[in-house]
Amino acid sequence: MGSIPVDFFIDRFPLYLEGAGTTFTITVLGTALAFVLAMVIGVLGTLRNPVARGVASFYTETFRGIAALVLMFWMAFSIPQITPYELDVTFAAVLALGLNVGAYGAEVVRASINAVPKAQTEATIALNMTWARRMRLVILPQAWAQMLPTFGNLVIELMKASAIVSLIGVTDLTQVARLQGQASGQTILAFGSALVMYFVIAQVLIVGVRLLERRANRRLGRTPPAGGGLLALLRPPTVGATATGGAR
Amino acid sequence: MMWDWEFTAVVVPRLLDGLVITVLATLIGYLVALALGLAVAIVRRVRIIGPIVHAVMEFIRTTPLLVQLLFVFFLAPSGMTALTVGITVLGVHYAAYTAEVYRSGIEGVAKGQWEACRALSLPPLRVWGAVILPQAIRKVIPALGNYLIAMFKDTPLLYAITVQEMMFHASGLGGQYFRNFEAITLVGLLFVLVSVPSAILIRRLERRYAAV
Amino acid sequence: MPLSDTTGAPGPEAAGGPLIRFEKVVKRYGDNVVLRELDFEVAAGERVTLIGPSGSGKTTILRLLMTLETVNDGVIWVNGDSLSHMERNGKLVPANEAHLRRVRKKIGMVFQQFNLFPNMSVRKNITEGPVHTLGVSKEEANQRAEDLLELVGLKAKIDAHPTQLSGGQQQRVAIARALAMRPEILLLDEVTSALDPELVAGVLDVLRDVAQTTDITMLCVTHEMGFARDVSHRVLMFDAGRIAEEGTPEQIFGDPREERTRTFLKAVLETG
Numbered sequence: 064m065g066s067i068p069v070d071f072f073i074d075r076f077p078l079y080l081e082g083a084g085t086t087f088t089i090t091v092l093g094t095a096l097a098f099v100l101a102m103v104i105g106v107l108g109t110l111r112n113p114v115a116r117g118v119a120s121f122y123t124e125t126f127r128g129i130a131a132l133v134l135m136f137w138m139a140f141s142i143p144q145i146t147p148y149e150l151d152v153t154f155a156a157v158l159a160l161g162l163n164v165g166a167y168g169a170e171v172v173r174a175s176i177n178a179v180p181k182a183q184t185e186a187t188i189a190l191n192m193t194w195a196r197r198m199r200l201v202i203l204p205q206a207w208a209q210m211l212p213t214f215g216n217l218v219i220e221l222m223k224a225s226a227i228v229s230l231i232g233v234t235d236l237t238q239v240a241r242l243q244g245q246a247s248g249q250t251i252l253a254f255g256s257a258l259v260m261y262f263v264i265a266q267v268l269i270v271g272v273r274l275l276e277r278r279a280n281r282r283l284g285r286t287p288p289a290g291g292g293l294l295a296l297l298r299p300p301t302v303g304a305t306a307t308g309g310a311r
Numbered sequence: 312m313m314w315d316w317e318f319t320a321v322v323v324p325r326l327l328d329g330l331v332i333t334v335l336a337t338l339i340g341y342l343v344a345l346a347l348g349l350a351v352a353i354v355r356r357v358r359i360i361g362p363i364v365h366a367v368m369e370f371i372r373t374t375p376l377l378v379q380l381l382f383v384f385f386l387a388p389s390g391m392t393a394l395t396v397g398i399t400v401l402g403v404h405y406a407a408y409t410a411e412v413y414r415s416g417i418e419g420v421a422k423g424q425w426e427a428c429r430a431l432s433l434p435p436l437r438v439w440g441a442v443i444l445p446q447a448i449r450k451v452i453p454a455l456g457n458y459l460i461a462m463f464k465d466t467p468l469l470y471a472i473t474v475q476e477m478m479f480h481a482s483g484l485g486g487q488y489f490r491n492f493e494a495i496t497l498v499g500l501l502f503v504l505v506s507v508p509s510a511i512l513i514r515r516l517e518r519r520y521a522a523v
Numbered sequence: 524m525p526l527s528d529t530t531g532a533p534g535p536e537a538a539g540g541p542l543i544r545f546e547k548v549v550k551r552y553g554d555n556v557v558l559r560e561l562d563f564e565v566a567a568g569e570r571v572t573l574i575g576p577s578g579s580g581k582t583t584i585l586r587l588l589m590t591l592e593t594v595n596d597g598v599i600w601v602n603g604d605s606l607s608h609m610e611r612n613g614k615l616v617p618a619n620e621a622h623l624r625r626v627r628k629k630i631g632m633v634f635q636q637f638n639l640f641p642n643m644s645v646r647k648n649i650t651e652g653p654v655h656t657l658g659v660s661k662e663e664a665n666q667r668a669e670d671l672l673e674l675v676g677l678k679a680k681i682d683a684h685p686t687q688l689s690g691g692q693q694q695r696v697a698i699a700r701a702l703a704m705r706p707e708i709l710l711l712d713e714v715t716s717a718l719d720p721e722l723v724a725g726v727l728d729v730l731r732d733v734a735q736t737t738d739i740t741m742l743c744v745t746h747e748m749g750f751a752r753d754v755s756h757r758v759l760m761f762d763a764g765r766i767a768e769e770g771t772p773e774q775i776f777g778d779p780r781e782e783r784t785r786t787f788l789k790a791v792l793e794t795g
Contacts, residue, residue: 116394123512124507125503125507127504127506127510128503128506128507128510129464129466129499129502129506130465130466130467130502132467132470132478133467133478133495133498133499133502134476134499136481136482136491137495137496137499140485140491140492140495141492141493141494141496144489144490144491144492145492151524161518167718169387172728180638182634182636182638183638183640185589185591185634185638186638186640188589188591188627189589189591189627189630189631189632189634189701190651190652190656190700190704191627191628191652191656191704192651192652192655192656193623193624193656194620196655196656200640200643200651200655201640201642201643202336204642205641205642207641213485217374222375223373223375223376224372224375225375226375226376226378227377227468229377230377230471236378237377237378237381240378240381241381242384250381250385251382251385251386254378254381254385255382256379256380258370258374258378258379258382259373261373261378262370262373262374264456265373265374266373269373270430282642283641283642283686284641284684284685284686284687285686302416305372
């Protein structure tokens with residue numbers, strides 16, 4: 064009795080692995096797009112120029128307001144209707160996920176930059192740095208450590224949201240589960256297996272982001288959370304925002 | 312390609328029907344998430360059961376809502392409607408998030424408050440009900456508000472389990488009339504029309520609570 | 524009373540016009556007027572200490588000079604250049620970034636909270652400005668960083684991280700960082716106020732050293748009256764956005780004319 068679920072999964076493991084690969088690829092591409100958008104729009108949002116800020120807040124408000132699924136359907140199904148072009152479904156999915164998560168990321172970037180103590184900016188003025196140098200050398204490296212934990216959550220969100228690509232026919236992990244469920248009639252096993260694999264992918268991503276966080280905190284002279292080893296990486300970091308040189 | 316107003320007239324009433332379902336699912340699901348999340352946040356502090364509950368919620372939080380919906384949809388007894396399944400899964404999924412919010416609020420209550428409770432030998436019910444939770448929840452109201460909008464935006468996923476919300480009608484009629492452009496654009500507009508003002512309203516509240 | 528006798532200040536190189544001149548400077552934060560039509564001058568090489576109760580506008584003067592704030596009215600001249608305005612077609616127009624960057628070159632500042640960059644080593648903190656703003660070569664900047672750290676007694680800490688240093692050490696690095704830019708004017712904004720009492724002396728010793736060995740013009744806001752007496756040529760007592768009294772340290776500390784100065788000094792000396 065107990066061997067049946069295991070058999071089901073082992074038999075179909077290569078198929079699931081392939082689906083997981085697609086999910087992972089879409090996640091990585093979507094994250095890359097979201098990251099670039101978040102950085103550019105986030106920095107725009109911190110400028111004093113009202114046009115730059117207007118563009119930034121239009122983008123973030125709009126794309127945070129629309130569900131990724133609606134955006135993806137729009138690109139996949141209505142662009143062919145209004146233009147002679149057809150977007151590749153995977154491309155449409157990456158675009159929708161990237162635009163959506165990028166809007167959340169931009170807010171994180173903006174808030175993290177603004178959270179760098181004002182005194183740091185004043186010190187760069189006293190050293191007569193240009194805006195570009197100030198951002199690159201002082202502000203962004205400090206904001207980066209603060210962005211990372213939230214970025215980590217956003218990557219997980221994007222990975223989870225990528226399941227919607229199955230609805231427009233991309234053979235990701237969810238689609239594999241759906242097809243295998245239909246073929247075998249064991250839908251619960253089919254989706255259960257997919258859930259476990261999603262969980263594993265998420266844990267891999269979480270460990271990756273934790274490693275980045277440790278590095279960023281070390282560069283700011285903050286000690287990494289107590290205890291070492293892989294298990295420690297899975298625990299949320301306990302380092303607070305205790306940057307030196309900040310105003311109280 | 313021109314906008315088809317005739318089709319618009321056909322599809323909008325159906326989309327509004329869908330919007331009612333969407334809002335209904337969001338609100339009831341949100342209540343589930345608020346109540347269950349609070350329960351989880353408190354139970355998490357109990358020995359043995361706490362870590363298990365935490366692990367389960369962590370699993371729910373890091374796996375796709377869509378797959379959870381399909382999983383439960385096929386698992387559910389036949390008497391349970393798709394909408395009930397949708398609301399339940401939505402609520403449980405977001406409870407995993409609200410539990411984290413409550414947890415941070417509870418951990419944010421000063422240690423001295425616990426110590427004062429012990430010094431007064433208050434019974435646990437009073438400690439939680441009269442001292443800890445009122446302080447913790449007050450602080451996390453804005454964060455909880457954000458999840459209301461997040462849930463609203465996740466409701467189109469219910470379309471995958473045949474709940475007749477907006478996306479269900481848009482995709483059905485859009486395919487039938489070959490007017491996906493109008494149908495999906497209208498859904499997007501309706502989403503923005505509801506979620507952007509709500510987001511602004513919630514941010515207002517956030518600022519007001521932060522000012523206190 | 525405060526404006527008339529500034530030219531008689533005992534600056535060593537008072538001849539040849541003032542290096543810094545405030546002309547009817549007004550600074551407001553909302554309804555709160557911090558500086559009321561302030562006039563005063565500082566000669567090149569002069570060391571001036573600003574004292575007075577908190578909120579009297581001392582720090583604001585330094586922040587205006589560092590262009591961290593802008594004046595609401597009046598003009599600040601540094602070496603004949605207006606800080607907040609520049610000349611274009613014979614008219615004064617608000618300064619642009621290029622103008623600000625040019626006038627800032629002469630000015631350095633040490634902050635109350637040190638404001639070292641936590642993402643950089645001590646060496647980087649000191650060399651970043653000279654290399655990237657002044658265009659000094661890396662080797663030269665490094666050499667200068669080493670010399671300056673020697674001066675502040677922290678040569679061994681050159682590759683340390685700011686977080687590994689005590690407050691006093693951080694502040695000495697901050698002084699080295701400011702000096703590395705070779706400023707003509709050094710602004711010291713309550714540089715010992717954030718330090719534990721036992722660390723204050725080390726920082727003040729370094730500054731005494733700088734005062735004795737260089738001819739940098741110094742504007743110093745401080746509550747360390749002993750230090751003020753030792754290094755400054757002139758002391759300005761501020762109250763409610765105006766100069767209440769000014770004179771040599773001997774006169775201000777030994778024989779204050781104004782009642783306000785007397786009560787202020789009494790309060791500071793009792794608590795300090």
